[in-house]
Amino acid sequence: MNQLQNQVSPYLLQHRNNPVDWFPWCEDALSKAKTENKPIILSIGYAACHWCHVMEHESFENLEVAELMNSHFLCIKVDREERPDIDYIYMDALHAMGLQGGWPLNVFLMPDQKPFYGGTYFPKANWIQLLNSIQRAFSEHQTELQQSADGFAANLQGTDVGLYPLELTNIGPLIPSILAKIKTGLDPVFGGTHKAPKFPIPSLMLLLEQVPEKLLMDIELDSLADLQLTKMASGGIFDQVGGGFSRYSVDSEWFCPHFEKMLYDNGQLIRVYALAFQRTNNPVYKEVVKQSIDFLNRELKGENDIFYASLDADSEGVEGLFYVWTFEELNAIIPYNKHSDFYKAYSLSKLGNWEHGYNILFKKDALLNDLYQAEITALHQVRSKRVRPATDNKQLLAWNAYTSLGLLEAGAILKDEMILDGAFKHLNQLISAFVPFGQENVLHQLAFSDKPIYAFLDDKAALGLALVKAFELSGKEEYLKVARQLIMQIEASHTKQHALFNFHSNQNDTLIAPKFEILDSVCPSANSMVCELYLWMGFLDANVACTLQGKDMLAAILEQAQANPIYFANWLRVYSTWIENPKAIIKFNPVRIKRSDLIGLNAILIPMHELKENILVCIGDHCLAPCEDVDSLKKQLATI
Known part of the structure; x- marks a missing residue:
């Protein structure tokens, strides 16, 4: 047993019995590398990562490999979801070396933490060869390696790009x-991006849902948005039996998923599909929302009503085994001669539609699963008795905040009080657990080994946006109070350059470089969420400094965003919503004006008990004359 036995991360605990003498990222390990003058192997992954498991079985469980690693290196294991700040810095370093990124991420560092080489997955023979080469280079050319590492570290300073x-x-x-x-x-x-493997990019999907619908239709992007939404809902990437989306599709057709299920995907996609249902009234989208919420509540919710991080891709050592079916298994549960329509609808064949004779449920057409409720229920009952994929039971603030926002949006759009009640209960739990009453520090995750990991920039920003949505729906001032506290935390704990904030919190340990996260990928960038939070708080609190900060952030990013819009999609959504295509925002005093009388006005409704006027409409950077009643409001809106 190595130095990981007292960790709480499921990923680190997976490696506690490796013969490699792994350390967690800690001051003791970093000091030991300096004292013994050993290069560091920094190996980063996460519990649901399939190729992380493969490399562990091939190399890190092998005595020959372990002896080589232990003799010449100081070996550190990091869970990227527990320490995304470390992962960001060394992934950037790998890209600076001209190498392809991914996980597992294996980076070689000098004893002072500066990187000089790295890669992702290495087969055992390649890994052994690389270890020997690095050991010889460190022994014979340490000065040159240090100069190279100093150069890479210098390149990591400052904002990511000009x-x-x-x-x-x-x-x-x-x-x-x-x-x-x-x-x-x-x-x-x-639908989706051209590439395979094909990842959903929720920020891009949200941009398409929240630009003006006429503009979307004029460019004929509405059909492409719906194409992706329906293909994903019909594909193997969506679990037709149990609900919820896998992380990505290995092909371009959304057929074969990489079977791990992540909270951050599902939380965001619930919001996407709810907004798409609002736009189209397509019942398939509504079904996806409800089945995804059912999946989260059944499979990922902890006893404290806060969601876990992910489900593994593997079970019983086989990728996807929990989710796939042989024809014989299917026929025993749902006889083909009585249910041939079901087999046809879900592309199920005697030889299997996937590898090794297995079938993945994949709908030929965008039909409702509810049409085959009896068959789906029968499969679900059998599947529930299988060995489940492992659960990564980390409870992370940002991912839960994405989900909180998605649940609030879904409950409001679907007018489903049960979803809405569950969303508020979940958000209230996040506040009490991650932002304890009277405590200035915000937590990144609830469980920790020796000391807390304090919230990163995305944690605070994502929670802030969920709080704004909760205030919008409830009018409860308590949500704004916490949002204001988060703004104060951001300004106190995150250094700023060019209007952008460092991802890393200065409440945590010191790293070799800052990371100003600006690219929107499968998750929105931390700074784009902070920008939106500042704009909201500037408006809700009439706080000029917040508004100007949000605008400064947009101004700093907009040129890059135009050049590469798919990976600045959240920034562009914020720009469109607040600057170029602002919606009317109606502040109203709920004591004198009923919210139900304002529904259908194509505006954002903000109940504010302290509002002196009955109704106040603001659009973009200006407000209109106050209105006394709903009739005068409608006349005012008709003139815009």
Whole structure:
């Protein structure tokens, strides 16, 4: 047993019995590397990572490999979900070396933590060869390696790329040309980006849902948005039996998933599909929302009503085994001669539609699973008795906050009081657990080994946006109070350059470089969420400093966002929503005006008990004259 036995991360605990003498990331390990003058192997992964498991079985459980690693290196294991700040820095370092990123991420560091080489998954023979080469180079050319590492570390300083702030008031319409550019990067046959493997990018999907619908239709992007949504809902990437989405599809058709299920995907996609249902009234989208929420409540919810991080791709040592079926298994549960329509609808064949004779449920058409409720229920009952994939029971603030926002949005759009009640209960639990009453520090995760890991920038920003949505729906001032506290935490704990904030919190240990996260990928960038939070708080609190901070952030990013819109999609959604295509925001005093009388006005409704006026409408950066009643409000809106 190595130095990981007292950790709480399921990923680190998976490696506690490796013959490799792993250390967690800690001061003792880093000091030991310096004292013994050993290069560091920094190996980063996560519990649901399939290739992380493969490399563990091939190399880290092998005595020959372990002896080589222990003799010449100081070996550190990091859970990227527990310490995303460390992962970001060394992934950037790998890219600076001109190497492809991914997980497992294996980076070689000098004793001072500066990187000089790395890679992702290495087969055992390649890993042994690399270890020997690195050991010889460190022994014979340490000075040259140090110079190289110093150079890579220097490149990591400052913001990720050059920023060229624009003056927002001098910019003409950008969103139409940006949407046209995005269109060229989408798959016209199966939806989503052209690439395989194919990942959902919720920030991009949200952008398409929240730009003006007429603009979407003029560029014919509404059909491409719906193409992706329906193909994903019909594909193997969506668990047709149990609900919820896998992390990505290994092919371009959304057929074969990489079977791990992540909270961050499902929390965001619930919001996407709810907004798409609001736009289209498509019952398939509503079904996806409800089945995904059922999956989260059944499979990932802890006893404290806070959600766990993920489900593994593997069970019984086989990827996807929990989710796939042989024809013989299916026929025993649902006889083919009585249910041939079901087999046809879900592309199930005697030889299997996937590898090794297995079938993945994959709908040929975008039909409702409810049409085959009896068959789906029968499969679910049998599957529930199988050996389940392992659960990563970390409870992370940002991922839960994405989910909180998705649940609040879904409950409001679907007018489902049960979903809405569950959403508020979940958010209230997040506040009490991650932001304890009277405590200035916000936590990144609830469980920790020796000392807390304090919240990173995305944790605070994502929770802040969920709190704003909760205030919008409830009018309860207590949610704004916590949001204000988070703004104060951001300003106190995160250094700032060019209007952007460092991802890492200065309440945690010191790292070799800052990380100003700006790219929107499968999760929105921390800074784009902070930007939106500042704009909201500036509006809700009439706080000029917050509004100007949000605008400064947009101005700093907008030029890059135009050049690569798919990976700045959340920034562009914020820009469209607040600057170029602002919706009317109606503040109303709920004591004198009923919310139900305002529904259907195509505006954002904000109940504010302290509002002196009955109704106040604001659009973009200006507000209109106050209204006394709903009739005068409607007349006012008709003139805009």
